[in-house]
Structure formats: C-alpha cells, structure tokens
Amino acid sequence: MRIMVVDDDALAGELTAAVLESAGHEVVLVENGIEALEKFGEDRAFAMVVSDMNMPLVSGIELFRHLRDANIDIPFILLTGDDPAPMMAEEPRLDVCLTKDASLEISLIEAIEAANERRRRA
Template identity: 35%
Template sequence: MKVLLVDDDFVHLLILRKIFEKSNHEVVVAHNGKEALQYLEFDWAFHVILTDMIMPIMDGLEFMEHLKGSTRTAGIPTIGFTAGDVEYFRQKSNHSFDSLVAKPLDFYDLYNLARFAAGNQLD
C-alpha cells in the first residue's frame, strides 16, 4: 500500500511512518497541504491519504478542496484527523472525507482505518 501522510507534527509523522513501514507499506510524508499537492502533481498513485486538519501554509480543508477537485486525485480515499472540533470540519468541508476522526487517537486504529479505506484499491 502506498500512503501519503500529511501533518505538521513531527512526532505524529514519525509514529505513523514507523507503523506503516513496519508492515512494508510505502510512505511519503508532507508537512502541510501545499507540500502534499506538490507530491501529487508528479505522483498520484496513492492508495490512501491521511491528513491533519490544522496545519500552517495550507490546512486540511483547503487541501481537500484541491484534492477532490482534481480528476487525478478525487478517488483517493482520504482520512482526516484533528485535535479540533470534528463536526466543525465536517460542516466546513465541501467534500466528504472517507473518515474524519478526533485526536488523540490510537495510531494503530488510524493504521487499520487506512488499510480498510485503501482496501478497495488494493483488490
């Protein structure tokens, strides 16, 4: 499975990266939505994207607008996570996430959610 992790928290990125790589998944890391879009310009063959909602430069909502607005990337399952109000982000988003979960969370639960979301693309 090829995963794009988007978060400005280096500790979260480190933990998530280790969990995915332990299971031999390919992981690409971006520190904000703008950086993630730069990766997606050249490679959109991701099975799942996990993104924080509150980030500098480009937050998760703006990132989702670009992601779901492109025919190349609109079909990639996307899981959002936030320390903020989940319902607020659900209401503000013009595009639905495959999942939107609250922090703090069990990183293994997030890993399993990502595997499930990407499952359809791996068959």
C-alpha cells in the same frame, strides 16, 4: 499500499508513519499541503492520503478540496486534535475524520480498512 502522510509537526508525522509502516504500508511523508499538491503533480501513485487538519498556509480540509478539484479521488483520512463531528459536517465528502489520541495505532488501521471496504462496495 502507498500512502501519503501530511503533517507539519515532524514528530506527529513520524508517529503516523510508524503506525502505517508497521501495518505493512509504504509511506511518503510531506510537511505541508503545498508540498503534498506538488508531490501529486509529479507522482500520482498514491492509494490514500492521511493528513493533519491544522497546518499553516493550507489546512487539511483545504488540501482535501484541492485534491478533489484536481479529480484526485483516493480515500482521504483527516486527523485532528479537535472533535471530528463538526469537521465531517462541514465536509461530508471526507472518508474518515479521526481524533488524535493514544488509540491511533489501532483506530487508524481500522479506518483505512473501513475506507477501502466502503470504496470496494461503492
């Protein structure tokens, strides 16, 4: 699957990419929300977005809303350093909101499968 990873912290982005690549996905890394939107402008062939929440200029949630406004309806996984529950409450349309921790390598892959499964059933 071709996945866009959005993170302003280069290391965190690399980590997410490493996890996804090891699961056989193709990853395109971008540094911020604006770059992400620009990428979608030129190339829509992404099956999923995995984005950090807290980024300068455009936050992860704002990016999600921009994408939905632009009718880009692919699954969106939000990564956050905070408690995910309030985030899901604020934006229930999010597919998954995950806390960043050492179990990311497992939880992220599970989340992707769950998101895909839900889409298939919907």
